[in-house]
Amino acid sequence: MTDRITRRAVFFIGGYDPKTAESFFGRLDKEIARSNRIWGxxxxxxxxxLSPDGEVGRVAIRTSAGNWATETDFSFFVLDRIVLGDFxxxxxKRLWKYLVMFADYVASGTLFRLFAASWRFGLYMLYPFFMLVVxxxxxxxxxxxxxxxxMPGALxxxxxxxxxxFFGLLATLGRRWSITHLMDLWSFSRDYLRGRRPDADAQLRRxxxxxxxxxxxxxxxxxLLVGHSTGGALILDVAGHALAADRLLARRKxxxxxxxxxxxxxxxxxxxAAGAFRRKVQTxxxxxxxxxxxxxxLTDVINFYKTDPVALMELSPRRAGENLPFPLVRxxxxxDMLEDATYKRIKRNFFRVHYQYIFGNTKRYFYDFFMVCCGPVSLRVRAEKSIVGAGLSEEGTI
Incomplete structure (x- = not known):
């Protein structure tokens, strides 16, 4: 086994959720325990x-078995101030901003491009609008x-x-069914891509x-620079800022x-209008x-299944060479990640399925978030060679 990892840094940014560092790492601790049972x-x-500004939560994780041990410095970028401020x-005003966003995505043709890339994601985008109509x-x-x-004065x-x-339903059922949350998410996305979220831009730069x-x-x-859901866009932005701050970032050990x-x-x-974002990815x-x-x-409707984001954004591809395709899409x-009972329980819960990427598996599988972050095999090798988990034997040796 090559590229054995003894010390790793993980920088994680999640979706548009008001999650504190304490709650994130509390869940992480529980999910790691599940993963540990699978891999022994x-x-x-x-x-x-927590950093003094409250924007970064950190833990040190040590994972070991058999003849290996890996230390992981895990940093979680906290977005709860931004999200809670929007909430x-x-x-x-939240409704108005959402309707402006929706009109923008229709008028610009973006809604139709989203449907062309993934019709299921397109329907997911329409969910808040459909419920507003209801x-x-x-x-x-x-x-x-x-x-x-x-009646007198009936009109x-x-x-x-x-x-x-209308507003009573929006304030009650809208909150319970995540409608207002998704409205704010889409409004944030529009403002962010148009450069109208200086608070988010400044935090991502930091x-x-x-x-x-x-x-x-x-x-x-x-x-590892890891992004989940909306964080998949934000981590690309963060990576671009990191590269701008240090052009030798990927040329050291x-x-x-x-x-x-x-x-x-x-x-x-x-x-x-997302030219600045695309230029960042191009770097x-x-x-x-x-x-x-x-x-x-495929089970997750809140992603773009079987797509190449670089190609769909019409960016210049990376020249062929010794490196992996950019991106390597798996x-x-x-x-195959979950026991049958677990899979049957969650498969119709779209949001729960969407979070399974960062939850613990209940079966051994080549993709395992906690072996990605804490195991002894590099992501490059695991992704390229479909290493099951972290390439461990039954006894936990490499």
Missing amino acids: VSTSISPVE ATPLP FAAAGTFVGRWLVRNG PLGAAAGLIV CGDLIAAQAVQFDYDEI ARVCVLTLGSTALKIGLHP LVDDGRIDWVEIQC QVRMR
Whole structure:
């Protein structure tokens, strides 16, 4: 086995979720325990250390079995201030921003490009809009019923009642069914791709600077820049900032690899106004030394299955050579990652399926998030050769 890893850095950015470092690492601890049982390894995790600005949570993870041991410095980039700030915006303004976004995606043709890339993702994008239509229909029904009764002042009373019903449904069922969350996600995506989120841009730049500094400071064998869901777009941005901060980033000892899991980066990259984002990704292509592995899954509707994001964004491809394709796209089967009972329980829960990329498997499989992050085999070797887990024997030896 080549490319044995004894020390690794993982920098992780998740989706558009209000998750604290404590909650993220609390879940990570539980999921690692599940992974340990599958592979027969032991893991110790340090207490969570939060940066002074609250933007980065860190733990040190030591994983060992048989004749190997790997230390992982795991950093989680915290987005909860950005997300919670959006959630705190008055509901009428959130609705307006969403409707402007939707009109933008239709007028620019981006909605149709998303459908062409993945019709299932296109339907996922339409879900909040469809539910708004349902809520509006309910409000209209109540308002018209009052008007038809011919009560004094029925017209203004019906209009007011209709609005109350609409916003009442949006505030209650909209929150319970993740509709307002997805509205804010899409509004954020539009503002971000158009360069109208200076708060996010500044934080992503600081994340890139941190990666560049840590790559010089510590003697790593491998550096993984991992993004899940919307984080699949944001981690490409972060990687671009890191490369701009240190042009030698991928030319030192550590192999640098971007890993995108269930990525929705094309919702950014396919918009005509996302030129700055595409140029950032092009710098990663042109670097020639940074690897990129993209994990996709048919069961997950919230990703672009069987697509090449570089090709769909019409970027210049990396020249053929000794490096991996950029990106190296691998499809996974969640049925093969999970026991039958677990798979049957989650397969109709779209959001739960979408998070399985970063949850613990219940069966041995070539893709295992915790062996990617904590095991002794590099992501480059694992992805290229379809190494099951971390290439371990039954006794946990390499």
